[in-house]
Amino acid sequence: MFKQLTDPKEPGFQVFVDGMAVSARPGDTVAAVLLRTPPHLARHTPVRESPRAPFCLMGVCFDCLATVDDQTSVQTCLVEARPGMRIERPRGKLKVAQ
Amino acid sequence: MKTEHDILIVGAGPAGMAAAVQLADLGFAPLVIDEQAMPGGQIWRASEGPRSDAVRRALGPEYAEGADRVARFRLSGVDYMPGTRLWHIEPGFQVFMSRDETAFSRRYRAVLLATGAQERPVPVPGWTLPGVMTVGAAQILLKTSAQIPEAPVWIAGSGPLPLLYMRQLLALGGQVAGFLDTTPKGQASRVLPHAMAALRGRGDLIKGVKWLRQLRATGLPWLRGVRDVQALGQDRIEAVRYTAADGRVHEQSAQVLLLHEGVVPSIHTTLAMNCEHDWSEAQGCFIPRTDERGMTSVDGLFLAGDGAGIGGALAAEERGRIAALGIAGRLGQDAPAAHLHAAHAGLARRLASRPVIDALYPPSEAQIPDETVICRCEELTAGDIRVAARLHRGGPNQVKAYTRCGMGPCQGRQCGYSVNRILSEEYGQSRAETGFFRIRPPLKPVTLGELAALEEGREAP
């Protein structure tokens, strides 16, 4: 859905989205990585299991919740991607701790 | 880093950074916390990030100023804790925060909220579909990741931000499929002439007019007086439907649709603290009441930046300085009155063009269609809210109790204003009378693991 205007000089690293290696760059939020990785989703809602993608990118909407390094319901737009990070977009009910 | 501070500043955007620098100049040592990984707020987000010359050029001189402000903030030596969420404040001020999956609590004599603004939610049918985002979100992707939509993008709404984003996108070779301008037709011709006369010479407006001319010259498909924008699709947006000014309905394929109808102050924390708020007709939102030193109606709780009324980054900085002087005075160190006067004069200058911008881009008052999802978290529609409102007459809190609207993780940040609008229409009362949800802690979801750490009294990172 989005593409990165990459500067070839800029070094990158790998993260794993649902087990698949994807490249990321310093400063990328996890949500930004998800928005350029098909199927461009973060989660399915716990209420009707409808698909959602990051929407506000500034920590307000909570539509970017995904599992990051085994921690569930992480606001991925507030987390910077790090080398080797594992991101999962589980289908079905997700528990939202509150 | 010290673990004890007298002053907590929440937010490292223009207001928080300016306040921190001012307080440091006065000999104070506040702590600044921020949700993001880097200082700058949304406007100057990722100012320190590496980026190509093309991206830097496209983001423009206003954004470039951010790097200098962030550098000054870093130089001030003020203690700064990024990646930190505030989730509760108790009077007196016992403040609860989380960082690196650990919750902790500390005491402060004064707290400055510099938490800024959020985009006004734009509930249209289909706005929950993947592929629909806000214009602000797309701009953040540009700032943090040099990331633009792959396909020509549809932009719907009103206000300065869509114009700015389109300018930046086009400069980077991105494409706009169409700008569905929902500003009521004739608005500009009604407001602009006398505004220009009144404010001749005001840099902001001149710049705005120049931009508009340049954007028009690019020949991008700019449709004025559009209404009834809808996103259509199954598992993602496939098409956008809208009614053009001539009343004809159009449907066109779409991969990305960006929405925007201005920004509103973030009021969850001030609501939770029971601060007084006023309804602003001009900005179509609630604004916490502050005095001439930036203090809210709660003693010792200060507010600065767009959270105190939308004014932009430079006004936010002035408000940050005003609040810093207010806090210093409260902690027994009155700054010379001339400082406060200078900051107020600066603020007045920065806000001079705001009434024109507000008048140019009034928030939409169109009825929200029944089938539109209002509460993105609990997936409730405008129709659900209307049914509840008719069954049991009451305020937003009753509707929340009956429907769960506003009880999801976003805590009403996306549905609050829609509920306020619908109830006001249903009951024929003012937006101020209807009011907003009562906000309770935690302000942001907290995990049990985080709470356990708090219980054990583990110290913060």
Ligand code: FES
């Ligand atoms: S995208 Fe809205 S909270 Fe992350």
